[in-house]
Amino acid sequence: MRIILHIWRQRNAAEKGSMVRYEVPNVSEHMSFLEMLDVLNEDLVAKGEDPVAFDHDCREGICGMCGCMVNGVAHGPLPGTTLCQLHMRHFKDGDELYLEPWRARAFPVVKDLVVDRSAFDRIIAAGGFISASTGSAPDGNAIPVPKENADRSMDAAACIGCGACVAMCPNASASLFTAAKIAHLGLLPQGHPERQQRVVAMVAQARQELFGSCTNIGECEAVCPKEIKLSVIALMNREFLAAKWTGRAGVAED
Amino acid sequence: MELDSKCPTGPIETRWDRHRFNLKLMNPANKRKHTIIVVGTGLAGGSAAASLAELGYNVKCFCFQDSPRRAHSIAAQGGINAAKNYHNDGDSVYRLFYDTVKGGDFRSRESNVYRLAQISLNIIDQCVAQGVPFAREYSGYLDNRSFGGAQVSRTFYARGQTGQQLLLGAYQALERQIGAGQVEMFPRTEMLDLIVVDGRARGIVTRNLITGKIESHLAETVVLGTGGYGNVYYLSTNAKGCNATAIWRAYKRGALFGNPCFTQIHPTCIPVSGEYQSKLTLMSESLRNDGRVWVPLAKGDVRPAAKIPENERDYFLERRYPSFGNLVPRDVASRNAKMVCDEGRGVGESGLAVYLDFSDAIQRLGAPVIKERYGNLFDMYQRITGEDPYKVPMRIFPAIHYTMGGLWVDYNLMSTIPGLYVIGEANFSDHGANRLGASALMQGLADGYFVLPNTINDYIASAKLEKIDDSHPAVKETEAQTAGITMRLLEIKGTRSVDSFHRDLGKLMWEYCGMSRTAEGLQHALSKIPEMREQFWHDVKVLGAGEELNQSLEKAGRVADFFELAELMCLDALARNESCGGHFREEYQTAEGEAARDDDHYSYAAAWEFRGVGIPPTLHKEPLSFEYVHPAQRSYK
Numbered sequence A: 001m002r003i004i005l006h007i008w009r010q011r012n013a014a015e016k017g018s019m020v021r022y023e024v025p026n027v028s029e030h031m032s033f034l035e036m037l038d039v040l041n042e043d044l045v046a047k048g049e050d051p052v053a054f055d056h057d058c059r060e061g062i063c064g065m066c067g068c069m070v071n072g073v074a075h076g077p078l079p080g081t082t083l084c085q086l087h088m089r090h091f092k093d094g095d096e097l098y099l100e101p102w103r104a105r106a107f108p109v110v111k112d113l114v115v116d117r118s119a120f121d122r123i124i125a126a127g128g129f130i131s132a133s134t135g136s137a138p139d140g141n142a143i144p145v146p147k148e149n150a151d152r153s154m155d156a157a158a159c160i161g162c163g164a165c166v167a168m169c170p171n172a173s174a175s176l177f178t179a180a181k182i183a184h185l186g187l188l189p190q191g192h193p194e195r196q197q198r199v200v201a202m203v204a205q206a207r208q209e210l211f212g213s214c215t216n217i218g219e220c221e222a223v224c225p226k227e228i229k230l231s232v233i234a235l236m237n238r239e240f241l242a243a244k245w246t247g248r249a250g251v252a253e254d
Numbered sequence B: 001m002e003l004d005s006k007c008p009t010g011p012i013e014t015r016w017d018r019h020r021f022n023l024k025l026m027n028p029a030n031k032r033k034h035t036i037i038v039v040g041t042g043l044a045g046g047s048a049a050a051s052l053a054e055l056g057y058n059v060k061c062f063c064f065q066d067s068p069r070r071a072h073s074i075a076a077q078g079g080i081n082a083a084k085n086y087h088n089d090g091d092s093v094y095r096l097f098y099d100t101v102k103g104g105d106f107r108s109r110e111s112n113v114y115r116l117a118q119i120s121l122n123i124i125d126q127c128v129a130q131g132v133p134f135a136r137e138y139s140g141y142l143d144n145r146s147f148g149g150a151q152v153s154r155t156f157y158a159r160g161q162t163g164q165q166l167l168l169g170a171y172q173a174l175e176r177q178i179g180a181g182q183v184e185m186f187p188r189t190e191m192l193d194l195i196v197v198d199g200r201a202r203g204i205v206t207r208n209l210i211t212g213k214i215e216s217h218l219a220e221t222v223v224l225g226t227g228g229y230g231n232v233y234y235l236s237t238n239a240k241g242c243n244a245t246a247i248w249r250a251y252k253r254g255a256l257f258g259n260p261c262f263t264q265i266h267p268t269c270i271p272v273s274g275e276y277q278s279k280l281t282l283m284s285e286s287l288r289n290d291g292r293v294w295v296p297l298a299k300g301d302v303r304p305a306a307k308i309p310e311n312e313r314d315y316f317l318e319r320r321y322p323s324f325g326n327l328v329p330r331d332v333a334s335r336n337a338k339m340v341c342d343e344g345r346g347v348g349e350s351g352l353a354v355y356l357d358f359s360d361a362i363q364r365l366g367a368p369v370i371k372e373r374y375g376n377l378f379d380m381y382q383r384i385t386g387e388d389p390y391k392v393p394m395r396i397f398p399a400i401h402y403t404m405g406g407l408w409v410d411y412n413l414m415s416t417i418p419g420l421y422v423i424g425e426a427n428f429s430d431h432g433a434n435r436l437g438a439s440a441l442m443q444g445l446a447d448g449y450f451v452l453p454n455t456i457n458d459y460i461a462s463a464k465l466e467k468i469d470d471s472h473p474a475v476k477e478t479e480a481q482t483a484g485i486t487m488r489l490l491e492i493k494g495t496r497s498v499d500s501f502h503r504d505l506g507k508l509m510w511e512y513c514g515m516s517r518t519a520e521g522l523q524h525a526l527s528k529i530p531e532m533r534e535q536f537w538h539d540v541k542v543l544g545a546g547e548e549l550n551q552s553l554e555k556a557g558r559v560a561d562f563f564e565l566a567e568l569m570c571l572d573a574l575a576r577n578e579s580c581g582g583h584f585r586e587e588y589q590t591a592e593g594e595a596a597r598d599d600d601h602y603s604y605a606a607a608w609e610f611r612g613v614g615i616p617p618t619l620h621k622e623p624l625s626f627e628y629v630h631p632a633q634r635s636y637k
Helices: A033-047 A118-127 A147-157 A164-168 A175-186 A189-208 A219-223 A231-246 B012-022 B043-055 B093-103 B110-130 B162-179 B245-252 B285-289 B316-320 B330-342 B359-365 B367-385 B440-462 B473-492 B498-512 B519-539 B551-575
Strands: A003-009 A018-024 A096-100 A109-111 B035-039 B058-062 B183-186 B189-197 B200-208 B214-218 B221-224 B263-269 B292-296 B354-357 B394-403 B420-422 B604-609 B618-623
Touching: A018 A033, A033 B498, A118 A175, A118 A189, A118 B162, A147 A175, A147 B162, A164 A175, A164 A219, A175 A189, A175 A219, A175 A231, A189 A231, A189 B110, B012 B110, B035 B043, B035 B200, B043 B058, B043 B162, B043 B183, B043 B221, B043 B440, B058 B189, B093 B110, B110 B162, B110 B440, B162 B183, B162 B440, B189 B214, B189 B245, B189 B473, B200 B221, B200 B473, B214 B473, B221 B245, B221 B440, B245 B420, B245 B551, B263 B285, B263 B330, B285 B367, B292 B316, B292 B330, B316 B330, B330 B354, B330 B394, B359 B367, B420 B440, B473 B519, B473 B551, B498 B519, B498 B551, B519 B551, B551 B604
Parallel strands: A003 A096, B035 B058, B035 B221, B058 B183, B221 B420
Antiparallel strands: A003 A018, B189 B200, B200 B214, B263 B394, B292 B354, B354 B394, B604 B618
């Protein structure tokens, strides 16, 4: 099939960008979306044009490196799917697709479809961990964890840090990302000792990175490739209130 | 060159303890005066960087991805082994040690493997404490599953995303140290060369992938945790960015390369669908716990699976290996799949696939149980192929997955360049000629959390290192060479893309240095590779400039190194006139078609020394001795 693409081209962070039209004539239904972009790039190289820069690595939906807006939807039309796992059988001959980089002030464009998501790393560095230095651990079975908690923790821990939630949110809020980590760690007994500092520090960092606030719109949940539930944000808010109420947060007053 | 493995002797149970006691320690106050460079942030690199920083060292950590959380360890699905014997099914440290030495087809060091089995216990404890959400039973205790090559349940898992969860544990520990200022992190920064001063590793030259700036970073020691080189085959289960450049440049600076031909083919991957294919996707080996592998009995039977009655199916693994059945190790499963396809009994459009069928398991356990165990894998399969594996059997075919070979290291994980440590898949230790499932995660974390932080002190405490800075001639020279290569790639302005060269190299390697090899085929490959490399350096087309984000240029540098590494792999495969583990030479097989080892002549680790471009490398041999597990033909019948 033939696919028409309009792709955001921007040389670097300083220069202005614009949409450029391309055609990819021989797209197979078995190709992944990124393989279609590979084919386009091979063609561009052959013509002596600069290939489209896009982030990608594992191409099996787990590293979280790929992603762009496809017709205004983060990672494209298929729910629960990263761009690399989206296959062309979900499109039809002659489709016209608009590809843009993640849209958020906290994710500045680096080049074409590549953005800088290092703000996510700084949110984790602020408190998204359990301070268990190597060697200090008791036996793995010393503290039983109710299966239901372990399962819910795992649901939240499945986050791949791709940034689709931020890109889709009208407020460019990082709430789903931040809350997923808070839920992952807070639902485990191992994460309890630091839960109050954690939530306060991470929320403060997210604000400092200029991510917006959550207004319960739910676009993030709708595009999350790992289907992280909106309920983690409610859990984060409860943890945050509890930490503020008891005043034992200890660090990072905002 | 005398290869000193520094392996302790005496009773194997106490070797690591005694060795550790004999290593020099470093006063905590002195640790902060030292800087360690860690390249790579996967399970090995990430856990090492975090643990070294916790000890008080200053760490500079590098990765080519946009965040340390992206390293390809994240894609490991099935699980991590540990000899906890939580299930009372007869497991022990000794049994894990035994299984791993046997599984590696007697081409690994007993001392290393025993230490790995011992440390496996600490790894699980550490990961649980970090908040890795391992699967639990209703009691709240940790759940286990069984895995290829073992008859006990010792594999800990977090759904089908064990690698992701373990990596996030290490990543979070690393971020904690970054936040504390103990680690300086350099994402989107690729190591392009090693700086060696007076015979010791003292730093690296990097390229900032955003600005293109070539820079030097200096330290007391350099640690490489840069993963394997499976992408030499173009199509593999590795991430697109995985590359051998860091270890290859270290090899060219004097580090010996161990067992380059030992590559692992994973039996359960989604088959290739077309020429545009950019990578292969693995389906976790844990699927073989409940899935049954079969092909039609008759050649050229093109009926859909459901139309083929039970008595016209050949469950070839269960038939040939009654005691291990579908759980035989990876090399055996892969070779058997190739064999039935070569007989013309493969399935699917290409005939290069076998069925992995869950209908019995679904009938026995119900679809919800299967969904709980493998839900995400089934979803992934459906997404890629458009078929529903709850209804029709999966089609699978082997693909390159892991490289047991890597830079040669001693028991302390130090390469033959003093001060250069190599950890995880990037080194050659522990797995011999074949790695058992769920052991890569174990080795990466063992190296990074527990081995390296104990052994590296010894070197730093005893090495007398002079202070150097960026103006040192060795630094300037290495920088200039790196910049020269970049410049040369940009100036070729040929006609063919980097990918087209890479794809050709991959096909050649898969054909002649893949699942089975012959002397004739390897010689053919050895005559073709220099030709292709020559063409690459004359005709590759890399657009753009060096001082910007330039993904073609990044790829070109990596592929240039693959062309050289490919040659070494073929040389090693040709020099090893036996079959063992993942290295199957057609000339050397038993009457039943199993790998025939030659312990009298090849019970050694091959360590290759670079002697200059165009000059054949020198082969050094580290003899292997087996005091505990006595070499026998591996039998999974």
